[in-house]
Amino acid sequence: MRKLIVVVGALLLLGGIAGSAVQGVIDIWADDTRSPIWEELRQEVEAQFLVAVKVTDWGKPEPLDENFKSAAPSGEGPDILVTIHDRIGTLLASGLLEPLEISDELRAQFNPGALAAFSSAGKLYAIPYAQEAIVVYYNKDLVPTPPATFEELLAAGKALMDEGKAQYAISWSVNQFFFSFWTLSTNGGFVFENTPEGLNGCSMGLDSEGAIQGGQFLRSLVEQGLMPAEGIGYGEALSLFKEGKVPFHINGPWEAAGLRDAGMNFGAFHIPSINGAQPLPFLGVQGFSVSAFSDDKTTAKAILTDYFATLDVQKTFFLKNPRIPVFLPLLDDPDVKADEVVAVVGSAPGTPMPNIPEMGNVWGAMDNAFNLIASGQESADSALHNAVATIKAANNCP
Amino acid sequence: MWVWTLVKWLLLGLLDALGILALVTLGFDSQWTLLGILGFGLILTNVVLVLPHAYPLRYILPGLIFFAAFVVYPMLYSVYLSLTNLSTGHLLSKAQVIDQLQGQLLRWEDSQTLTYWAYGDAQGEAILLLLKGSDEGWWLATLADRSLQAIDPADARLSDADGDGVFDQVDGLGRLQGGALAQQMGTFENTIFPYGEDVIRVSSLREFRTYKRQFHYDPQSDQVTQHYRFDEPTQRWMAVEPAKVLRADEGQGFFVAEDGVVLTPGWQVWVGWSNYLDTFRNPRIVAPFLGVFSWTVAFALLSVLLTFGLGLLLAMLLNDEGMRFRRYYRALLILPWAIPSFISIMVWRGLLNPLGPASSLLDSLFGISIPWFNDPFWAKAGIILLNLWLGFPYMMTITLGALQGISGELYEAAYVDGASRWKQFRTITFPLLLVAVGPLLVGSFAYNFNNFNVIFLFTGGGPPIPGAQTPAGSSDILISYTYQVAFNGGWGQQYGFAAAITIGIFLLVGVISAVNFKFTGALEEVSQD
Numbered sequence: 010m011r012k013l014i015v016v017v018g019a020l021l022l023l024g025g026i027a028g029s030a031v032q033g034v035i036d037i038w039a040d041d042t043r044s045p046i047w048e049e050l051r052q053e054v055e056a057q058f059l060v061a062v063k064v065t066d067w068g069k070p071e072p073l074d075e076n077f078k079s080a081a082p083s084g085e086g087p088d089i090l091v092t093i094h095d096r097i098g099t100l101l102a103s104g105l106l107e108p109l110e111i112s113d114e115l116r117a118q119f120n121p122g123a124l125a126a127f128s129s130a131g132k133l134y135a136i137p138y139a140q141e142a143i144v145v146y147y148n149k150d151l152v153p154t155p156p157a158t159f160e161e162l163l164a165a166g167k168a169l170m171d172e173g174k175a176q177y178a179i180s181w182s183v184n185q186f187f188f189s190f191w192t193l194s195t196n197g198g199f200v201f202e203n204t205p206e207g208l209n210g211c212s213m214g215l216d217s218e219g220a221i222q223g224g225q226f227l228r229s230l231v232e233q234g235l236m237p238a239e240g241i242g243y244g245e246a247l248s249l250f251k252e253g254k255v256p257f258h259i260n261g262p263w264e265a266a267g268l269r270d271a272g273m274n275f276g277a278f279h280i281p282s283i284n285g286a287q288p289l290p291f292l293g294v295q296g297f298s299v300s301a302f303s304d305d306k307t308t309a310k311a312i313l314t315d316y317f318a319t320l321d322v323q324k325t326f327f328l329k330n331p332r333i334p335v336f337l338p339l340l341d342d343p344d345v346k347a348d349e350v351v352a353v354v355g356s357a358p359g360t361p362m363p364n365i366p367e368m369g370n371v372w373g374a375m376d377n378a379f380n381l382i383a384s385g386q387e388s389a390d391s392a393l394h395n396a397v398a399t400i401k402a403a404n405n406c407p
Numbered sequence: 408m409w410v411w412t413l414v415k416w417l418l419l420g421l422l423d424a425l426g427i428l429a430l431v432t433l434g435f436d437s438q439w440t441l442l443g444i445l446g447f448g449l450i451l452t453n454v455v456l457v458l459p460h461a462y463p464l465r466y467i468l469p470g471l472i473f474f475a476a477f478v479v480y481p482m483l484y485s486v487y488l489s490l491t492n493l494s495t496g497h498l499l500s501k502a503q504v505i506d507q508l509q510g511q512l513l514r515w516e517d518s519q520t521l522t523y524w525a526y527g528d529a530q531g532e533a534i535l536l537l538l539k540g541s542d543e544g545w546w547l548a549t550l551a552d553r554s555l556q557a558i559d560p561a562d563a564r565l566s567d568a569d570g571d572g573v574f575d576q577v578d579g580l581g582r583l584q585g586g587a588l589a590q591q592m593g594t595f596e597n598t599i600f601p602y603g604e605d606v607i608r609v610s611s612l613r614e615f616r617t618y619k620r621q622f623h624y625d626p627q628s629d630q631v632t633q634h635y636r637f638d639e640p641t642q643r644w645m646a647v648e649p650a651k652v653l654r655a656d657e658g659q660g661f662f663v664a665e666d667g668v669v670l671t672p673g674w675q676v677w678v679g680w681s682n683y684l685d686t687f688r689n690p691r692i693v694a695p696f697l698g699v700f701s702w703t704v705a706f707a708l709l710s711v712l713l714t715f716g717l718g719l720l721l722a723m724l725l726n727d728e729g730m731r732f733r734r735y736y737r738a739l740l741i742l743p744w745a746i747p748s749f750i751s752i753m754v755w756r757g758l759l760n761p762l763g764p765a766s767s768l769l770d771s772l773f774g775i776s777i778p779w780f781n782d783p784f785w786a787k788a789g790i791i792l793l794n795l796w797l798g799f800p801y802m803m804t805i806t807l808g809a810l811q812g813i814s815g816e817l818y819e820a821a822y823v824d825g826a827s828r829w830k831q832f833r834t835i836t837f838p839l840l841l842v843a844v845g846p847l848l849v850g851s852f853a854y855n856f857n858n859f860n861v862i863f864l865f866t867g868g869g870p871p872i873p874g875a876q877t878p879a880g881s882s883d884i885l886i887s888y889t890y891q892v893a894f895n896g897g898w899g900q901q902y903g904f905a906a907a908i909t910i911g912i913f914l915l916v917g918v919i920s921a922v923n924f925k926f927t928g929a930l931e932e933v934s935q936d
Contacts, residue, residue, distance in 0.1 A: 033590035059586040075894065082499050099899065102496040104507045104672030107764060110514065131637035131644060207639045239761040239781050249762075299509065303594040311612050366671065369495060369899050373878055377871030384781040387873055399876045402691055403899065 034061045035309055038077065038087035038185035041068050042330045050325065054316060060308055070096075081105050081302045089312065091302040092135050094126040094294040095362035101129055102366035107299040107306055108132035111314055118318070123335035126294040126361045130207070135296035136313045138323060139332035142357035143181075143188060143261045143290045144277045144350075146268065151175065151256040155278040159288075162281060163235055164258060169256055170235075178235035180250060181259035183227070183383045186375035187362075188259060191280055191288040192223035193393075194360060200371060202361050210367030211406035215375065216393040224382045224389025226283065231383055239384055261293075262333055265350040277353045292359040294335065370403035419456055423449070444480075448472055464778055482913070492678045495899045497660050501674040505624050505631075508662075508670065512595065512608060512618035512646050513635055521546070521607065521615040524573065525588055525595075526580040533591040535577055537565070538607075538615055547577070548600055555600045555607075625840065629655045631662045631670065659769035682907035695872055695879035696888075702787065703884040707855040709849055710794045718802025719840075725803070726810045737807075744800035752864040755793050783881035786869040790882055798851070809843035810836070849923040853916050862887040887910050 035054070037047050044066035051062045067073035070093060078100070080086040092100070111133065116124065120222065123137035145162070147155055151169055156162040166178020182188045190200075196219030202212035213219065222340050230236045237249075250258035251271050268275050277317045297307045297317060316322060323336045327345060333355045334340055345351060362368065378396035381387040387395075426449040433442040455461045455468050462786050495575065499507070521538040528534055536548040537558075547558040548646060558565070563771075566576045583591060595607045602617055610616035623632045632652040635644050653662040653670055660676035662667040686696050721740060725733050743751065758765045759779040771778050779789045813836065821831045841848075862884050868891060869882025880893035893905035 033593075059589040078498055078900070082503060097496045103498040103672045104504065105498070108511075133640070140422075168508075204639075237761065239778060241760075241762065245760065245762060305589075305596070307592050307596045307609050307612055308589060309743070351868055366496065373895060377873075377875075380781070380871055381873060386781065386870075392873070402876045 012131045019342045033305070034063055035089065035305060035312065036087040037062065037064045038067060038073055038090040039064065040070050040073060040091060043064055043091055043326070046326055046329045049329075050322065054312060058308055058312060058318060060148055060305065074100075077300070078103065081300050082258065084302055084304075086300050086302055087246060088305055088309040089297055089299060092298040092366050094135070094137070094296070094297055095291075095368055097127065097129070097134055097298070098364050098366040099369040100298075101134065101364075102369075105301050106134045107301045107303065107310070108134060109136065109299065109310055109313065111136075113320075115314060115344055118337050120335040120337065122292070122295045122361060123296075126292070126364060127296055127298075129364060135298040136318050137296035137335050138296045138317070138326060139295045140335045140355070141261050141263070141293040141295070141333060142354050142359045143191070143259055143280070144353055145179075145280055146250065146258045146260060146264070146275050146277050146358055148250070148253060148256045148272040149276055153254070156281060159281045159283040163230075166235060166256055175256050176254040177237055177249065178255070179230070179257040179259070180236065180241070180246040180255045182246050183236070183241065183378055185243065186372055186379060187291055187293075188243075189227065189379045190375075191290040192227045193220040194223070194290075195219070195226075195283050195286045195288040198223055199360070201365065201367065203256045208363050208365050210365055210404055211401060213397050213400065215371075215400075221389050221393055224378075224393055227379070228385060228389060231385065236383075253330075260332075262350050262354045266331070277350050279353065279357050287358060289358055289360045292357075292361045294361065295332070367400075367404045370400050374399040374403070416454075417719035419453070423453065444476075459776055468735060483901070485906045485909050485913075488903055489682050489910050490677055490679060491675050491903050492660055492682075493675050493903045493906075494901040496671055497673045497675050499672055501660075504662075504672055504674045507672065508622040508913050509620070509624055510599070511621040512599070512606065513621055514616065515605075515619050515644075517617075519608070519617050521617075522613065523530065523609075523615050525583040526577045527583045527587075527591065528580060531583065531587050531591065533583060533588075533594055534580055536595065537574060537577055537596055550595050550598060557601060560590075613736055631655075631922050633670075663878075678903065682904045683911070685904065686908070686911070691876040695875045695877050698872070698881075699879050699883050699885055699888045702882070703856060705884075706787070706794075706884055707852050707858075709791055710798060710855040710858075711852050713791065714802045714851070715796050715800040715844075715848060719806050721799070721803045722806035722810055725807060741800050743796055744804075748797055748860060749864065751797060752793065752861060753764065755789075755796075756865055759789055780866055783870055783872075786866050786882040790865060791863055792860060794855065794858070797861070798855075802851075805844055805847055806840065809840050812843060813839050846923060849919065853919055853923075856862070856916060856919070857886045857912065858884070859886045859890065863890070 035058075037044075039047055044064050047062075047064045051064060054062050065087065067076070070091070073090065074096060077090060082105070088104075092106070097106060109132075119137060120140065123140055124133060127133055127135040127137055145371055151174060152165055156165055163178055166175065169175035170178060183303075193215060197214070198217055198220030199214035201208040201210055203209075204212070204215060237245075241249075246258065247260065247264065248258075249255040251268070251273065265277075280290060282288070297313055299306055299313065303309050318336070320336070320338050320342075323334060323339045324342060324344075326332075327334055327339060331348065331351065333351055334345060339345055340355065363371075374396045378387075378392045381392045382389050426445065430442055430446055430449070433439075433445065451472075452468065455464045515703070519541045519838045521540045523536050524540045525533045526535045526537065534550060536550065538546040538548060538555075540546070545558050545560050546555050548555050564578050565574045567574050569575065573582070592609070592612070593836045599606045599608050599620075604619045605619055607615045607617050619635065621633065621635045623634065624630070625632070631653045631794045632645055633653065636647050636651075637643075638645045651664055653668075657676055658678075659669075659673065661671075661673040662670050685692055687693055724730060725737055725740075730736075757763050759764065761776070761778070766776055766779075779784055779785050817835050818831060818841075821835060826834070862882060866880070866882045868878075868880030868887055870880065872879060872881055878895050879888050880891075883891070889905045889912070892901050892908065894900060
């Protein structure tokens with residue numbers, strides 16, 4: 010009898026059970042620098058678009074990408090997510106991003122290079138909002154005026170080393186392709202060949218004559234003792250600069266806030282010319298995309314094109330997490346113009362990172378190549394040829 | 408007492424109610440696998456708790472459930488993955504790929520917009536859409552069968568009660584607005600309606616738009632026809648004449664054209680044993696894989712032998728009655744084991760860094776600089792050294808315990824018989840020690856075989872292998888190599904191949920464990936005489 014009561018009670022609980030409502034909630038995935046900003050803007054978005062908004066903070070972009078790739082096809086993924094233009098190649102190859110349509114007026118308000126970075130085969134896959142290029146930070150206490158050429162830079166560094174004021178002339182995260190690519194591009198090296206059909210994933214210029222010259226230049230810096238003998242990591246290179254042991258340091262605008270907090274008297278300038286040739290570092294663009302498996306694509310797209318791509322919201326993002334804007338009206342804003350690092354980075358020459366899927370296989374092999382070149386274990390010639398062969402094999406090139 | 412019986416039935420009822428709630432929710436979400444597993448678990452729980460015959464099962468039931476969920480299921484899923492080609496570019500199912508390709512619509516120069524209004528039933532579900540084109544043509548779209556019919560604005564089915572120019576009711580269904588419409592957009596934003604030669608689809612919150620289809624899929628012939636392509640130099644879309652035909656390649660998981668061009672995205676397909684065969688058949692993988700495998704075995708063996716050797720030495724010293732301050736030495740020597748290995752590994756990484764204290768010390772004392780992280784040999788040496796530091800306290804402790812378990816009478820008898828210290832060690836101490844410690848040594852081997860932390864945190868896989876075309880480093884062991892294959896975005900992620908290596912590691916460690924059981928069985932006989 011008692012058991013019957015209990016079972017009936019359980020069945021009664023079934024009444025009024027509704028399936029979970031997944032539609033009508035916009036899920037935004039971002040990293041730790043952008044989630045707090047979306048969290049602050051959440052109520053405005055909810056009021057304007059009449060949907061619930063949920064912001065998920067993933068910390069770093071890597072776990073976000075990882076989880077997106079597995080969650081999205083099964084319908085558990087976000088509606089809006091932060092994307093970095095060179096990573097969208099693998100996302101596009103797996104069909105995970107939704108193309109966005111924007112009006113011509115809106116298109117005109119963005120830096121065309123930034124839009125191109127997020128476009129593939131004629132379709133735009135994200136609303137860009139920040140651009141990054143690496144520049145040379147210099148310690149104003151050690152070097153009063155920035156040098157005009159790379160030769161002057163090395164001479165100034167060497168002079169400081171001879172006086173005992175510095176341990177090395179220059180430091181940067183050598184073993185990362187992103188930070189060392191400029192050595193190869195100075196004399197004409199490039200990643201993929203630009204053809205009428207777009208970037209050719211099987212025609213590479215990382216082992217061209219100019220690229221090999223760049224690799225040899227890099228090795229010569231190590232051999233002359235102007236750079237640490239063993240390729241050091243990102244953290245170590247930055248610490249050397251922060252501790253005042255090295256007058257010049259190549260890094261991106263994201264470190265400026267940390268350097269200011271450390272009380273350093275620093276400035277920035279573009280990577281100067283080497284033998285008259287202008288080095289071209291990578292340009293990176295960041296933006297927000299819509300997932301192809303989103304349940305509310307139209308609303309998500311509307312949030313990006315009608316709300317995110319407006320001056321007020323772009324300025325909010327800039328003030329809370331300063332990055333180089335690509336929204337042209339924002340570049341005219343006096344607050345933005347006053348930031349020195351923004352001015353230098355915003356005008357830095359460079360070449361955008363390729364966003365085709367084949368790019369995914371380039372990073373690992375080229376990181377290794379730079380490691381081998383800097384440590385002297387392999388000559389620039391063979392290291393770069395091997396790396397290109399590896400990449401082509403990984404991309405199933407003939 | 409009847410109170411406890413009542414409580415038991417109430418709790419069981421509550422568990423059943425929650426279980427049924429979860430089952431219904433899963434059913435609405437169409438998560439059939441989870442529903443099946445949960446349903447089975449619930450029935451099993453009820454059977455075990457209700458039937459008096461099944462009383463003994465109560466004690467192992469929770470363990471069995473967790474074992475099934477966290478050991479058996481991941482294992483079966485890994486086996487399943489290893490037989491597919493799940494990797495970057497092959498994450499979707501074929502149906503999803505076809506949906507995506509058919510959803511790729513192009514906006515043409517003559518593209519027009521249509522304003523739309525949605526009409527739904529009492530529950531707020533959208534049923535009909537009324538569209539008005541820029542050419543003043545009116546259409547009625549039915550979501551259920553994706554049909555579009557022309558309709559006359561004067562038709563009786565359309566009613567405008569308040570005369571504001573917007574129809575409030577169509578076929579008795581009320582207009583959806585504001586939040587209600589926003590909630591429903593997801594149900595029809597992917598629907599594509601045929602519109603003459605073109606198609607229409609939602610393009611923003613307020614409009615539909617006419618598009619051209621880039622791809623067309625024919626289920627009969629399992630082929631995709633491409634009608635348009637993007638021309639980079641002119642930055643325009645151009646018609647492909649004649650339309651390019653791509654057939655589905657089930658071996659690779661792509662749509663392939665006759666000239667070899669593939670369409671991305673691809674889909675996940677069964678590849679059978681090819682992931683396993685690749686480890687010794689694919690020339691790009693064989694050499695680095697064998698290197699990684701031999702280093703894994705060497706690393707595990709050396710770790711066990713060296714830590715055991717040092718641990719045994721220290722245990723014998725600490726076991727000696729004549730040694731003063733034994734307790735303090737023992738406390739100090741346990742410290743490496745007490746500090747979380749995660750932290751110690753990072754500290755060691757900083758110590759051996761070329762800019763760190765160890766290198767400056769070596770440089771100033773002996774004038775040598777050891778490339779700990781850039782030379783394959785020294786990277787491996789560094790790892791062995793680090794693992795020795797981390798592992799010897801454990802070996803010392805267990806050996807100490809085992810030594811104290813050996814009866815002193817045996818030593819006295821041997822002394823009387825005139826045996827030297829070394830002979831005593833060789834014939835009494837060591838064999839009896841192995842009986843006690845043997846299984847633990849084999850366990851330590853299995854542990855170090857999969858010791859991911861030490862490799863990943865210290866060298867990250869180590870200096871790269873020149874010319875390797877797979878993400879294996881010089882100091883990578885099998886498990887850290889698997890991690891790079893599966894998750895290293897820079898090389899493209901291959902979950903299927905990584906799953907195959909994981910199953911391989913599982914079989915290896917399983918064989919070692921089987922050998923372990925035989926080994927301890929053999930040793931047992933030694934102590935019985």
